[in-house]
Amino acid sequence: MHRLARHVLFASLPLTFALSEATLAKEVELPNTMAWTAYGTNSSGYAQAVAIGGMLQEQYDTSVRVLPGDNDVSRMTPLRTGRVDLCACGIASYYGAEGVLMFAHPDWGPQPLRVLTTSTASFGLSLAVAGDLDVKTPADLKGKRVAYIRGDDALNKGTEAYLAFGGLTWDDVERVDYPGYARSFDGIIAGDADASFTTTVTPPAQQLASSPRGISWPELDPNDDDAWKRMQAVAPYFQPHKVTSGAGGVSDENPVNSASYPYPIIVANADLEDATAYGLIKALQDNYDSYKDNAPGAAGYALENQDMTWVIPFHEAVVDYYKEVGVWTEEMQAHQDKLVERQNLLLETWKTFTSGDAPDDEEAFRDAWMQARASALRDAGFEPIFE
Template sequence: MRYAIASFAVMLTSGAAIAQDFELPGQMSWTAYDTGSAGYNQAVAIGAALQDAAGINLRVLPGKNDISRTEPLRQGRVEFSATGVGGSFMAQEGAFEFGAENWGPQPIRVLLANNGGAINLTVGVAGDEGIETFADLAGKRVAYIVGAPALNVNTEAYLAYGGLTWDDVERVEFGGFGASWTGLVEDEVDAAFAATNSGNAYEAAAGPRGLFWPPIDAEDTEAVERMQAIAPFLVPNTATVGATIDGTDGYEGAGYAYPVLIATDETDADLAYNMTKAMVELFPQYDGKAPGIAGWALDKQDMQWVVPYHEGAIRYFEEAGVWSDEAQKHNDDLIVRQEVLTAAWEALQEESPADWDAAWAERRREALGQAGLDVVF
């Protein structure tokens, strides 16, 4: 179908939906977080805009964790993934679950990211436990999501803010994000990580236990440094959107880009270009259709983030006049970082160490250090 500014003209074209400003397949698939999550709800809203504007059917496949969201992308079974720092930054780094011998550093490329700033990504606690600070989590039951390093590292970072580690709490394992929040409502756990605007958080707030978000004090530099030593992408932020937050003066917590729409370096440049273009040009159609969705706007993009942008997205940014020489230099440096990690991984594979996890953790840090790059994790 052809999408025009003022009218629609319908035509059949070998299964593709062709727009005046963008050309995409008539059927597409993304992976996203669990149903009920902010990422899933936003992907559905974007899909509705694509359907209304150009007849494009976007299938959103919920994934319980970073691995299950990234595997279909790696296999080419979906075009893109709406993920978080786990499926983007940690996948690039070959860290945590992505350090397993069957994974390794992934050539992730970003198209757009939700940098709204209206939400926080933080640890919420049951309102009936009397937990007021992150230090109060000592001895409490804290959710740990199997196969979701981003969620778990973020939770660990908030524990560190409170001067705690996983050893100071009772770690309760769940198979997915949604299950952890069901566990909070049903008194199986006392704390879990989420975006403040996730549907699960709203459900918890309306449940019998209630919901409370312990605050972050940006002036407590030592506590913030402990948090950022675990998760360097977390920054103090005032949220105005979310469960128990809507209609208030805001909640002082921390956040980062979420969701992040990613591809790989093998994704066709024209496809990435047109998907980026569609996301930007259809923004007025999906803006306001899900909590926190405003952060997808072009003027909210961080062109010097921690994962490189796809060449197709960069082509669109250049046409829109929002890409700079500094952004290109930063992007090139990030690609070099990925190449350093990949080379270290391939060299270690040839050695076939008996204890892969320990060997890769050491080799990874060694390779980054020798290249003069920041050593994270």
Template sequence: MINFVIKLAAIALAGTAVTATAAVAQVKLPPTITMTAYDTGTSGFNITVAIGKMMKDKYGADTRVLPAGNDVARLQPLRAGRATLSAMGVGVFFAQEGLFEFATKEWGPQPLQTTLSSVDCNGLSIGVAGDVGVKAIADLKGKRIGFVVGSPALNQNALAMLAFADLAAKDVKIVEFSSNNAMWKGILNNDADAAFTSTIAGPAREVQNSPRGLVWPPLPHADKAGWERVRKVGPYFTEHTAACGAGDFKDKPVQMGTYPYPIYSVYASQPETDVYMLTKALIEGYDGYKDGAPGAAGLAVKGQTKNWAVPVHPGAVKALKEAGAWSDDQDKHNKALFKRQELLLAAWADFNKGNPPSDPAKFAEEWMKARKAALGKAGMPD
């Protein structure tokens, strides 16, 4: 009789444990979630709106999407605690590294970490007007390449693509424009020959349908030396085969590069449980938003970019492990990225203790020297 009672108690306890586990695993979101994204109408904004609708429909959480035109504006509400999640592009890497617009006294290296990111059928590369005879990246030598004033991400990405063929800014004719749309209008009007963009960008399709036409010179993945040069300029790029966008991709996929976009980012200081719940909601609610906007399908948990340039938040790691989408190799890589963030933050603190210049340009110049020295001393690439 005693044994029978003990067995019943054990069964009851086991049932309680199972119930508790199920309760822990159940997604619970705050009543209101604020997210930031690129401007209204961009793919990042549209994907984020689709996610917001899913969170409302599936979990009852009201969402706000704040549009912002640049990386600083997108991160400011997140840093101030007024937003929970930011749909970033490669700016999340620049922010982590304290580069370009983040090489200022007000910013510096940011301890940003990621949750889920999207890589879909589109690619990211240099699109070239079809009437200039370019068939390979090397053919861009001497051609007019569009740059956008105050947009280091776009310009750096164009330079990374040129580096594939061992070309630099001095080897081409840089034509500056006030905005991305103005740059592509410049290609339409024959004021420039090529520019960096996504294959699914609207302006790229407009050029494709114009008398000039549009081609995408390949970056063959077998060219290891070329890809090594790409990553020296843009270490966040990965090889990718584009199969959709402005061009005949369906029948002729093109080997080029990409990086995740949007990259749903958080700060390291955000509680692990909160980030776990957000990431789990993105994973479990995938069917509710994957068809909601072009590019959203790229957020599939099994298709996540591995071993990228910015670490994954521990809360997101927990959700990815539960989904069977995390490995020991990723864990090792992630821990190395945490160490890099710690080193950059320490270097920034030391730099500011040394009475740096007040002039913004000199401040950035001196910080870049200090950053390079700290990374070099630790044996890390700068």
């Protein structure tokens, strides 16, 4: 199994967790108020942020204000400007840390982000395929009509990654452009497209499952190392995942070998105060039972669901917490150090690039930045991933 698939497994938790709730509360230092951004009010990410906020209010008298954002810009701009402490973000947080896609722009560049915690729950992220096509694996998508969502880098990158798993590219399918995510599912139901990227539990997937076409989810063989290497070369944040909830009858009794990545990804800037970062991760773990059932997907914050060798570095205070509870290893530290080194290199490269003769035209600026970025990473022994 590829290293990104390996989650930390714990046979037992340290004695720290046996301390009384009152003792634990004294050890957590949090501000009186916090502000977060999250997805829209009808999203599971927003519901989880509200559930966590309720726990923090009840246990630590910390008031959390959750600001919903309809897109990545509205969620991440307040974090960049210091208006909020945290973002319950999606995979755009990784793009931000890398300075690519929408962040390869004069107003953005690589962001100094650090993970506080993530949620990996029972659902998956996959291509929803019309059930009348007999698509069993991504390779079966060859020649099919696949949705491309204009302006949505994360969804399109997910589609590209699934195609790569099957040894395909956009050139091997018929690309059908849509102005929005929901419209692509209307297109599948109407017979104008065959597949679109989504989570397995989203309402549009449920609508497709209830339509005459039905729904299917391509299986990803967890033991096909070559296919996973192809997929993770496109999108290294994907992990093998046995999906047990989803449209079309996906359940514990009828699971699907698929893929996932954490959602939400709770990130802060690297300069978030250590006491706040440490207090939050400790509060989330110490009080897990009090919020895990209060929002869809909130059970995904369990300690055993945290991937300690993922693609964005942890906040140093979070690392300190994991060391204290005895789950941090030398391998994890080495991985963390490489991620921090990569991010520092990107930040320095951006500083040099923008202080020089960077083009004024946005498209030319993006092209030049991506070339400078790739060269700097390669020279330091890193894979650019995005070019």
